[in-house]
Amino acid sequence: MRPDPDQKIDIKAIPAWRITGGLGSLFWWFLPIVYGFFALGGVTERWPIIVLTILVVLNTILQATLIPSIRWRRWSYQIDKHEIYLQHGIFIIRRTLIPVNRIQHVDTRQGPIMRSFDLSSVTITTAATTHEIPALNDEVADEVRNRISDLARAADQDV
Amino acid sequence: MKSETESQILPEQPTRMSEPRRQHPVAALTSTLRTLRELLIPLVLVFFLGSGRDDGLFSNPYYISIFITFLLVAGIVKWMRFTYRVEDDELRIEYGLLVRKRSYIPRHRIQVIDISSGILQRMFGLVSLNVQTAGGGAEEARISALTLEDAQWIKTNLSRNGDAQPDDETAEDQEPAKPEYSLSWNTLFLAGTTSGSFGIALSIVGTIFAQMNAVVDDGIILDLIDSFAGTSATFFILIGAGLIFVAWVLSIVGTILSYANFEIYKRPAELVIARGLFEKKQITIPYSRIQAVRIQEGILRQPIGYCTLFVDSAGYGEQSGKSTVLFPMLKLSQAEDFIRTMVPDYSRETDLVKPPARALRRYIIRTMIPFAALIGLFYWLFPFGHWALLTIPVAVTLGYYRYKAAAAGHDDNTMTIRYRNLAKTTAFVKRHRIQSVSGWDNWFQRRRGLKSLTVNIASSDTGASFNALDFEADTVLDYVEWVEPNYLSKARQEKTDEEQQLDSDKTSAAERLIDPGF
Structure with a gap:
């Protein structure tokens, strides 16, 4: 049986995710707000406002504190000659294998918040699925991308 | 220079097709009908759902006729602007009203040329010609109405091995005499009565019926209800039974229309399927494109020992990959033989592993969750919603049978996954067709040492996946590792x-x- 993948992603992922996760979770605030309009207008009951508010505030707090560090601890990857292993997940832990000769293309991308932390993510695409290794240091991400693409090309010639 | 020498190879009438020519005018009609058919479902929906209001665009026969005239004119314009010719070993098609599009398909890119004929074509003694190319993109070409003679000429001169083995071509023309498997009328009828499209037909009939309320005067319906001396419950049961019967008949008719004369042929590198009652449809599946083979035992078919075979294929031509019915109705006991004959690579007898007994609870709970949501909704919405609680035993039973069906196994190169949604499905996938594989567990599964397996293959735009849920964690990790290219x-x-x-x-x-x- 294989041990867990041996590479970790960049530790700066934690502060970066605190920002993206915290900001992203603000989206859900629309739920109590919209519901509040209806409830205060007398259309429906009022008590769910409190429940919804607690839930979205709790979500924002967790996204900005605990979740990024759990997510970072759970993320690992390993690039071998013939296959790539990814393992990640908070509630559902998922170990994924991508055979290198099935890879169609691989690229790096970077959002504005990730850029301020010098982080990029590597995206691996097969004919059926897309996988992402998030939050690698820019140089590491380039290196990983080049390595995967070299391996994929070599594997193509094998077949 | 090269193309000149090649065009000289064309037998006899090299110039015959080199002039741009139009299709037979019937093509205008067939293209109109095809557009109508593609729009059929949205049109029916707009017509029936929109008829509640008077200003509904399609509730008025006047608008409908304008709409159809417009389609017809569009069809005629399309026909006028569509030309085809064979030149320099290429099929050259030009079309488009304002933007002229040229589609030149060289012979070596052509994979299959199919000649078929729908009911309209047959009325005029015509055929349609379909060219499928290797590789993706919208490269498939279709000439919808031409004479059989012209079609044969194009086929002979543009088939990839056209000039190399002209004898082979004539042999291929005679080939339809010997399908490997064909569907008898009895089995076809049986397939219709047990078809899964039943539910779809039921929802269409239901929608139409619901709209009758709007079309027919409310008074009439009330009178009708009054005329039933019995309680309103009897009335609803009768109506329900009537709807189910109509839906059932519709699904039989639908199955017969699409699967009558079903025949499957084997060629060296591909499978050819021909089917259809009025409109003959021919489907070619190159072996090299097959991603998975599935045996599906529908809930109505399993008790009588029948199954349906599917094949998932990666895209070629216009279709970007999809699952195709390999055979609509087959005795389960013959499935093994069928696979050995038609897709021998997938013929396997692998020992299957079952999920452990402690997974049963998870199977039942997983099945009950959507039921619970529906029950809650019914309870909330309808006064008689508590009747929905009766579906709990159904959910438990289904969960139990899902557990019973679940199994997985692999030999050197093929993985087998068996699962049940409603129908019990056994899927066979080759290692080198697996795009990615995941073993995963959630918090509850971790506590019980269980894991689930997801195998992704390339079929349709988004890809397809097969799941083996709640197996022993070690088994799943072993299966993930099995996908490694050099596992063996x-x-x-x-x-x-x-x-x-x-x-x-x-x-x-x-x-x-x-x-x-x-």
Whole structure:
């Protein structure tokens, strides 16, 4: 049986995710707000406002504190000659294998918040699925991308 | 220069097709009908759902006729602007009203040329010609109405091995005499009565019926209800039974229309399926495109020992990959033989592993969750919603049978996954067709040492996946590893390592035995 993948992603992922996760979770605030309009207008009951508010505030707090560090601890990857292993997940832990000769293309991308932390993510695409290794240091991400693409090309010639 | 010499190879009438020519005018009609058919479902929906209001665009026959005239004119314009010719070993099609599009398909890119004929074409003694190319993109070309003679000429001159083996071509023309498997009328009828499209038909009939309220005067319906002296419950049951019967008849008719004359042929590198009552449809599936084979035992078919076979294929031509019915209705006992004949690569008898007994609870709970949501909704919405609680035993039973069906196994190169949603499905996937594989567990599964497996293959735009849920964690991790491209050689290596280890143990033991100092 294989041990867990041996590479970790960049530790700066934690502060970066605190920002993206915290900001992203603000989206859900629309739920109590919209519901509040209806409830205060007398259309429906009022008590769910409190429940919804607690839930979205709790979500924002967790996204900005605990979740990024759990997510970072759970993320690992390993690039071998013939296959790539990814393992990640908070509630559902998922170990994924991508055979290198099935890879169609691989690229790096970077959002504005990730850029301020010098982080990029590597995206691996097969004919059926897309996988992402998030939050690698820019140089590491380039290196990983080049390595995967070299391996994929070599594997193509094998077949 | 090269193309000139090649065009001289064309037998006899090299110039015959080199002039741009139009299709037979019937093409205008067939293209109109095709557009109408593609729009059929949205049109029906707009017509029936929109008829509640008077200003509904399609509730008025006047608007409908304008709409159809418009489509017809569009069809005629399309026909006028569409030309085809064969030149320099290429099929050259030009079309488009304002933007002229040219689609030149060289012979070596052409994979299959199919000649078929729908009911309209047959009325005029015409055929339609379909060209499928290798590789993706919208390269498929279709000439919808031309004479059989012209179609044959194009086929002979543009088939990839057209000039190399002209004898083979004529042999291929006679080939339809010998399908490998065909569907008898009895089995076809049986397939119709047990078809799964039943539910779809029911929802269409239901929608139409619901709209009758709007079309027919409310008073009439009330009178009708009054005329039933019995309680309103009897009335609803009668109506329900009537709807189900109509839906059932519709699904039989639908199955017969699409699967009548079903025949499957085997060619060296591909499978050819022909089917259809009025409109003959021909589907070609190159072996090299097959991603998975599935045996599906529908809930109505399983009790009588029948199944349906599907094949998932990656995209070629216009279709970007999809699942195709390999055979609509087959005795389960014959499925093994069928696969051995038609897709021999997938013929396997693998020992299957089952999920452990402690997974049963998870199967039942997983099945009950959507039911619980529906029950809650019914309870909330309808006064008689508590009747929905009766579906709980149904959910438990279904969960139990899902558990019973679940199984997985692999041999050297093929993985088998069996699961049940409603129908029990057994899927066969080759290792080198697996795009990615995941073993995963959530918090509850972790506590019980269970994992689930997801295998992704390339079929349709988004890809398809097969799941083996709640197996022993170690089994799932082993299956994930099995997908590694060099799993086999690695497994062999480990085995020889073990043997060597064993050997050296033996020798050292033997050495120790003869060691006088011991």
